[in-house]
Amino acid sequence: MDFATVLQLLDSTLRLSTPLLLACLAGLFSERAGIFDIGLEGKMLASAFFSAAVAAATGSALLGLAAGMFASMALAALHGLASITFRGNQLISGVAINFLASGLTALIGQNWFKLGGRTPALSGDARFLPIDFYFSETLSSIPFIGPIYSELLSGHTLMVYVALAAVPATWWILFRTRFGLQLRAVGENPEAVDTAGLSVTALRYQATLICGLLCGLAGAYLATGMAAGFIRDMTAGKGFIALAALIFAKWRPGYALLACLLFGLLEAVAIRFQNIDVVGVGTVPVQFMQALPYILTVVILAGFIGKAIPPRAGGEPYAKERA
């Protein structure tokens, strides 16, 4: 494997990790506040559809992004209504949102565009285009560092950089601001928050909406950055892999980055090397490579990698105790 191949592999790792990372951070905000969210998938899908649809209609990727975020946040608000206000079961609410998004995007897509649930192919300003860093052309001739700069770091769409910047931002918000302290507290012990004179409901809604916003970014990236349009069920389980990454990362932003990069790398390897010859084993079929992220997910969820302790109040609706 030569240097250029490695760079290409890492380059696509970065691109493939981005939606995972955004969704993973989305889940982190929600779950740190005590709201389990298996509806990441549905929110991403809704955002992917509406961002592609609006981008196709207006020719503006930014307007598409706004529409996608709005759709995702609307679903997040619905999840909040069910699980915070009405104290419903958070898993059921999440499953419902996934079904709702999967069905509605296909239905509306067919109705609007008559393309079998797709949106028209996007081009030009309707997509987020790669951003080339300054001097990336001229610097690419410098050995080693040059290609890293121009091939790996430069030339991604806006959302990739947003996702990377969101990691330290999330850390700072959670661990250095009053909002973060309150958010973490409400996920561990909402009674402590309530008796401290804070509103459990308001904090949890805020966390849920931030989750919706980040899922919106992830979905818009899928449809208008990575691909050129919406395809039915194009999230293909990314929301669930992001959840696995979240558990793997033990609900910490820094680890979330590493976990998502790992999943992205597996995916990139599966795409790059269709059949790998392993000495003594023979040819590893492409299906196995494609299944790797999911196998890893199962391994992680089965708890083989250390003990991940979720926020203590996670999944439990808050009701004041009866004396």
Add this chain to the structure above:
Amino acid sequence: MNANGSDLRRNTAAPAIELRNISKSFGAVIANRDISLSVAPGTIHGIVGENGAGKSTLMSILYGFYRADAGEIFINGAPTKIPDSKAAIAAGIGMVHQHFKLVHNFTVLENVVLGAEDGLTLRPTLARARKLLTDLADEYELNVDPNAVVEDLSVGHQQRVEILKALFRRADILILDEPTGVLTPPEADHLFRILASLRDEGKTIILITHKLREIMAATDTVSVMRRGEMTATLKTSETSPEQLAELMVGRKVLLRVDKKPAAPGPAVLEVDGLQVDGERGETALKNISFTVRAGEVLGVAGVAGNGQSELLRALGGISPAKGTVRVNGKAIDLAGADSGADARRRSGIAHVPEDRQSLGLVMEFKAWENMAFGYHDDPAFSRTKWLLDIEAMRSLTGVALNKYDVRPVDPNLVARNFSGGNQQKIVLAREIDRNPDLLIVGQPTRGVDIGAIEFIHQRVLELRDAGKAVLLVSVELDEILSLSDRIAVMFAGEIIGTRDASETDEKELGLLMAGIAGEARP
């Protein structure tokens, strides 16, 4: 508040807290009925009452946790609306709840500032809190390591964090709900010293408790609640525990149980080298050995969390253990296939678990269903080999409920709808009525009202007088002292000392509970 302000307040003698005609009901249950209360500034005011008398509800209203259905609140003479805890904090009220409201994996500092931060970032507030903690540590003996994570602290220290939280919010009025339930006697004394010095600084303190001894020792005035009503307010110096107990229950109560001298027979339970591993692989019980003989009560005292729960679970057949345990001379299986609770029953052990709501009863099941647990194979409950005789179960339950004074006598009522004391009596009826050789009972009167406590204590002593062995585990030292013939004290998973009940006192036991072993006595 500046000095002039507080002088002014004291001169005009407006009460720090005045409640007028507060009422609150939950559905059909009236928790507080037309309650009025006036607390003078700079005093420690006690509120006593049985469980369910409405003390906690009243304080939750004052702290904005619940809203009153009717009535008014005056703070320092000014009418004050307290719709939520935020308003209570703004009015200068702080509360230390019975079950601490701390975030277990936050540091002390983070817990103290939570909800009282100023500005976007935490750093300046944390610095301010750190300084305050240093100042208060010297002034009131409130030492806590600011950087310690709360779950690593002892319960006594966690309670200090709760007090510091209130002081950080500049509380002038401090409410403490059953603060000593989880403390050793020396820790409780320390707490009362802190409260006294806070009072001398001009703060007003409300102390809710069901322990009359604490009321007498720590308060200036005392109010008594019974069945949602305020029945009396008295100067502590002018009353007595007997009078308070009578006001609480509404009739004369025996605070001390009359018991005949024990007539111990042969050993029924012999425990030798019992060991239990805790959840994280640490040793929860270390090399426990003791004997309970027929016709005696062995009391196991100790602060909650020193291995008593593990002991009960090991003996009751709920979790596996190592070592030797003999019942009537026969060794029982502690970890193998025959170590379940049913095997324990067959060998003559009856177990009243300390947590009746999770281990003793199925809360959503009816009384007659609960009465049959563990005894489903009893021929009296069976119609054929395969079918239960529901009618017989109902009528037998009715008889048992009557005998054990459970109210209401309704075998069809769901366990949840009985009061705590009556739930406990259902479990006792089921276990004692089988006439076991050995009764293992954990926290028999936790959350039980005084009237029912008396009844439960009498049943336990009857069993003893009938020549049965009783192992009583309780965190209530009074209960241990009044029922036991011998007392074993547990500390950090070990029995740190065993004393004859007639030759020891609260003070000695208190020191043992704190882990300070005296000289060994034969």
